[in-house]
Amino acid sequence: MNNKRSLITVLTLLLPILLFPQNADINTDNWITSPGIIGTIVLILIVFLVAIIILLAKLNTYVDTYKWKQLQKKDLEFSEEIIGMREDEIDRILEGRKKALNYKLSGDELGSQRAVKDQKGLINMVTHEPENPMFDEKKNTPIALETPEPIKKIVIYYLGAAVFWLVFGTLIGQYVGMKFVWPEMDSQPWLSFGRLRPVHTNAVFWGWASLAMIGLGYFVIARTSNTVIYNYKSAWYSLILINLAVLLGSLSLMAGVNNGGGEYREYIWPVMLLFAIAIIVTFWNFYKTVATRKIKDIYVSNWYILAALIWTTVLAIIGYLPNFQDGLGETVIQGYYMHQGVGMWFMTFTLGLIYYYLPSSLNKPIYSYSLGVLAFWTQMLFYTMIGTHHFVFSPLPWWLQTTAIVFSAGMFIPVVAGTTNFLMTMKGSWNHISKSYVLPFFLVGVIFYFVGSTQGSLQAFRFTNYVWHFTDFNVAHSHMTMYGIITFILWACFYTILPKLTGKEPPQVFVGAHFWLAFIGLFAYMMSLMAGGTLKGLSWIDGNAFLESVILMKPYWVWRAIGGSLMFVSHLVFAYNFYYMVNNKKPIENLDAPVLERVNN
Amino acid sequence: MFDFHKNHKILVLAAFLGFVTLSFIVAVFPAYQMQDVEPLPGQVQLTDDERKGLNLYIKEGCVACHTQQVRNIEMDNTWGDRPSIPSDYIFSKERMDIWRQSPSLLGSERTGPDLTDIGRRQPSEAWHLLHLYNPRTVVRESVMPSYPWLFKEVESGSVKEDDIVVNLPEAYATPSGRTVIAKEEALQLVAYLQSLKQVKLPDGQVEEFIPALKQTQTEGDKANQGSASASGINGAQLYKQACAVCHQDNGKGVAGAFPPLAGSPIVNDVDPELMIRIILQGYDARSEYAAMQPFADQLSDAEIAAIANHERTSWGNNAPEITEEDVRKLREFVENQPSN
Numbered sequence: 001m002n003n004k005r006s007l008i009t010v011l012t013l014l015l016p017i018l019l020f021p022q023n024a025d026i027n028t029d030n031w032i033t034s035p036g037i038i039g040t041i042v043l044i045l046i047v048f049l050v051a052i053i054i055l056l057a058k059l060n061t062y063v064d065t066y067k068w069k070q071l072q073k074k075d076l077e078f079s080e081e082i083i084g085m086r087e088d089e090i091d092r093i094l095e096g097r098k099k100a101l102n103y104k105l106s107g108d109e110l111g112s113q114r115a116v117k118d119q120k121g122l123i124n125m126v127t128h129e130p131e132n133p134m135f136d137e138k139k140n141t142p143i144a145l146e147t148p149e150p151i152k153k154i155v156i157y158y159l160g161a162a163v164f165w166l167v168f169g170t171l172i173g174q175y176v177g178m179k180f181v182w183p184e185m186d187s188q189p190w191l192s193f194g195r196l197r198p199v200h201t202n203a204v205f206w207g208w209a210s211l212a213m214i215g216l217g218y219f220v221i222a223r224t225s226n227t228v229i230y231n232y233k234s235a236w237y238s239l240i241l242i243n244l245a246v247l248l249g250s251l252s253l254m255a256g257v258n259n260g261g262g263e264y265r266e267y268i269w270p271v272m273l274l275f276a277i278a279i280i281v282t283f284w285n286f287y288k289t290v291a292t293r294k295i296k297d298i299y300v301s302n303w304y305i306l307a308a309l310i311w312t313t314v315l316a317i318i319g320y321l322p323n324f325q326d327g328l329g330e331t332v333i334q335g336y337y338m339h340q341g342v343g344m345w346f347m348t349f350t351l352g353l354i355y356y357y358l359p360s361s362l363n364k365p366i367y368s369y370s371l372g373v374l375a376f377w378t379q380m381l382f383y384t385m386i387g388t389h390h391f392v393f394s395p396l397p398w399w400l401q402t403t404a405i406v407f408s409a410g411m412f413i414p415v416v417a418g419t420t421n422f423l424m425t426m427k428g429s430w431n432h433i434s435k436s437y438v439l440p441f442f443l444v445g446v447i448f449y450f451v452g453s454t455q456g457s458l459q460a461f462r463f464t465n466y467v468w469h470f471t472d473f474n475v476a477h478s479h480m481t482m483y484g485i486i487t488f489i490l491w492a493c494f495y496t497i498l499p500k501l502t503g504k505e506p507p508q509v510f511v512g513a514h515f516w517l518a519f520i521g522l523f524a525y526m527m528s529l530m531a532g533g534t535l536k537g538l539s540w541i542d543g544n545a546f547l548e549s550v551i552l553m554k555p556y557w558v559w560r561a562i563g564g565s566l567m568f569v570s571h572l573v574f575a576y577n578f579y580y581m582v583n584n585k586k587p588i589e590n591l592d593a594p595v596l597e598r599v600n601n
Numbered sequence: 602m603f604d605f606h607k608n609h610k611i612l613v614l615a616a617f618l619g620f621v622t623l624s625f626i627v628a629v630f631p632a633y634q635m636q637d638v639e640p641l642p643g644q645v646q647l648t649d650d651e652r653k654g655l656n657l658y659i660k661e662g663c664v665a666c667h668t669q670q671v672r673n674i675e676m677d678n679t680w681g682d683r684p685s686i687p688s689d690y691i692f693s694k695e696r697m698d699i700w701r702q703s704p705s706l707l708g709s710e711r712t713g714p715d716l717t718d719i720g721r722r723q724p725s726e727a728w729h730l731l732h733l734y735n736p737r738t739v740v741r742e743s744v745m746p747s748y749p750w751l752f753k754e755v756e757s758g759s760v761k762e763d764d765i766v767v768n769l770p771e772a773y774a775t776p777s778g779r780t781v782i783a784k785e786e787a788l789q790l791v792a793y794l795q796s797l798k799q800v801k802l803p804d805g806q807v808e809e810f811i812p813a814l815k816q817t818q819t820e821g822d823k824a825n826q827g828s829a830s831a832s833g834i835n836g837a838q839l840y841k842q843a844c845a846v847c848h849q850d851n852g853k854g855v856a857g858a859f860p861p862l863a864g865s866p867i868v869n870d871v872d873p874e875l876m877i878r879i880i881l882q883g884y885d886a887r888s889e890y891a892a893m894q895p896f897a898d899q900l901s902d903a904e905i906a907a908i909a910n911h912e913r914t915s916w917g918n919n920a921p922e923i924t925e926e927d928v929r930k931l932r933e934f935v936e937n938q939p940s941n
Binding site for chain 2: 179180183184187189192193194195197198256257258259260261262263265268269270287290291296297298303306307310311314315318320322323324325326327328329330331332333334336340344373380381384385387388390391393394395396397400403466469470471472474475540541543544545546547548550551554557
């Protein structure tokens with residue numbers, strides 16, 4: 001039954017793709033009414049709306065605080081009035097009050113002493129909380145979780161290293177972004193744009209996001225299997241290998257040694273091999289831990305996490321094997337690799353993390369387990385097929401391009417399934433937005449999951465591709481997803497788990513600063529590049545001189561640099577928050593380790 | 602049997618096999634097939650220097666901003682006469698060495714122009730050297746990085762005969778007594794860029810662009826009106842695309858590299874013959890300036906007339922306009938001349 005229903009869902013969702021012809025008539029006059037463009041605008045508006053809702057919720061809290069202060073003021077006036085009263089007057093009032101307090105109901109004031117019986121069977125629910133009859137909410141208790149000391153240490157060290165690479169990687173990103181505004185900032189070969197750009201992307205990919213995911217994953221695997229990690233030592237080996245890979249990779253890129261310039265495949269194979277070994281070791285460790293779990297079922301988080309590790313291993317092998325990479329073979333693999341790197345590694349792993357950390361932070365179960373399973377298999381089926389949409393209209397085979405476009409549209413299924421699941425889990429806890437600093441991060445991440453992924457699918461359509469391909473719009477899209485989705489979710493997980501591990505919560509004002517700087521920065525970043533990218537594409541279609549498209553981009557590049565600066569500052573605040581949470585002398589010893597020192601500096 | 606919820610072995614195996622199968626269908630198999638191509642007639646291997654230039658192109662990360670693919674859509678017609686095909690990449694996209702794979706030349710960002718045909722569009726070595734040393738010497742609005750480490754600054758006295766000197770315009774000039782010369786690397790990179798030319802398909806084979814609707818409509822309108830008029834071509838815009846990188850938007854050129862057109866006696870000559878011949882055949886008569894490339898293959902008669910008229914009436918120039926017919930006659934004359 002369930003299978004049949006999901007099959008029908010799949011077919012209905014695919015229907016529009018078959019109906020929408022990929023027409024060859026391309027026209028710039030009414031570009032604004034093209035479905036892809038309208039879709040994107042609507043999606044952006046969603047994000048904007050959510051930001052406003054969060055802002056309103058926060059404002060509401062401030063208003064409440066203000067009201068409370070007013071009440072206090074009244075209280076004070078009242079106390080002063082009492083102090084000014086005569087003694088016998090006070091005695092009289094108190095005696096009256098005592099009498100009132102001692103008064104007891106006899107129980108038959110409403111005129112009946114008969115027992116209450118529901119003889120007609122009209123009452124089907126009895127509650128003590130008439131205000132909120134649908135949900136029996138549990139209290140959110142920030143008690144520290146009891147966690148074995150070694151796993152705590154592993155998680156904190158992985159996250160610490162990740163924070164370092166985030167700050168490093170985005171510092172580089174910020175620097176190369178500024179080069180669009182001031183191309184003559186320096187003339188050092190190892191700081192030139194072409195060499196630094198991959199340093200930025202690879203450091204945030206393999207350094208920040210990967211280490212953070214694995215670190216957070218260690219906790220999930222152990223916790224949801226109700227057992228201890230199979231082998232603590234190998235966790236440390238992986239940590240060292242990944243850090244080594246990113247360090248050596250960054251240095252070699254700056255020295256001008258790269259694998260051929262394919263995006264995210266810039267590390268040469270010996271460097272990527274270190275990373276691959278770390279992934280395989282981690283997979284084995286996770287797999288054995290799940291295999292020795294103390295409960296029957298495998299929690300859905302572990303599906304995603306194990307799959308992400310095994311898929312990425314396959315991906316790295318296919319991406320680097322030389323046998324089919326000459327000529328345009330390389331281009332086919334490049335499209336496959338760069339898209340699957342994002343989809344099968346970052347997105348899949350992060351989804352696994354949400355399935356644990358989101359319900360955990362709300363202290364209630366995930367809305368639907370089956371939706372999670374549906375999303376899992378469709379993720380594999382659709383995501384794998386769409387790499388070539390990075391090369392629409394290229395000399396690659398037309399059938400491959402069409403497959404990619406059709407399956408890009410199919411991505412709606414896992415995305416809608418996932419988003420629905422997360423939003424329904426959050427439903428009923430919206431009031432937490434103003435009280436919790438974790439939920440806004442989750443909410444933004446989940447909304448971007450919907451918006452970013454759907455926008456990506458729309459971008460794959462031939463008309464939108466016509467306008468946006470090769471423009472700065474792509475850069476906006478990749479930040480919307482890698483930053484809006486992955487990074488925001490990872491932050492939410494950080495703030496969920498670290499206080500529970502260390503018992504220390506960062507000051508609210510700093511978490512707020514982190515959130516708003518990052519969010520506003522991202523918004524400025526992506527809006528400017530989307531607007532500029534669209535104008536650039538239209539200028540090309542109209543056949544204007546290429547240089548005009550460079551000139552028209554200049555103000556948008558300035559805005560991008562401003563947005564990027566805000567994002568970078570937010571990472572410094574985040575690094576401080578991280579330091580604050582883990583710098584707890586009591587439960588964790590040996591904190592003056594190099595990684596944390598770096599974070600601190 | 603397939604209880605994924607309880608059997609971790611089955612779960613992991615299914616995910617693994619599913620992904621590998623799909624990967625073979627969508628990546629490995631098509632990639633393997635795409636390697637099976639042959640060079641076009643007339644397509645030549647890269648020389649040693651050009652290949653070293655290609656390696657530098659990859660080393661400096663040029664692919665981050667420059668694509669090398671002409672897509673089969675109308676707007677890409679600017680970058681080449683025909684859409685790119687797999688054979689175009691047969692010599693450039695092969696494994697570089699044991700450490701580095703085949704270069705990812707197609708690219709995904711066009712922050713700078715597409716380079717598929719740059720060797721034909723801009724064959725001048727002097728221009729490329731200036732542009733690499735500092736792109737803003739020739740294109741004021743450029744945001745491309747400078748590559749000064751491909752050059753060296755030496756005492757003017759110690760410049761040897763076979764050194765290639767970069768003649769910098771005044772605003773970027775080095776202190777007096779010092780001269781910038783190109784290192785071997787710069788020359789190799791330029792050699793590679795000059796080698797980037799689209800090979801013509803053998804006769805009879807046509808690769809069409811998917812036209813933009815707007816274009817088809819205007820062409821239809823033109824057909825209705827009878828004949829297309831030369832005035833439909835925007836000379837100023839063509840000048841920007843084909844000429845301004847050297848002679849600059851303001852017609853003043855770059856001192857020491859590209860002569861000014863503003864106030865030029867050739868441009869202002871009432872008789873346009875020399876001017877048209879220079880555009881058609883190129884020019885290398887004055888040692889103080891770099892050589893100019895011929896444009897006969899790239900521009901039609903009407904386009905040359907539109908550009909020439911733009912030049913003859915802008916920046917204070919004031920010469921009588923010429924017609925498409927003038928250009929056609931000269932082209933015939935030039936083509937019938939024995940080549941020297």
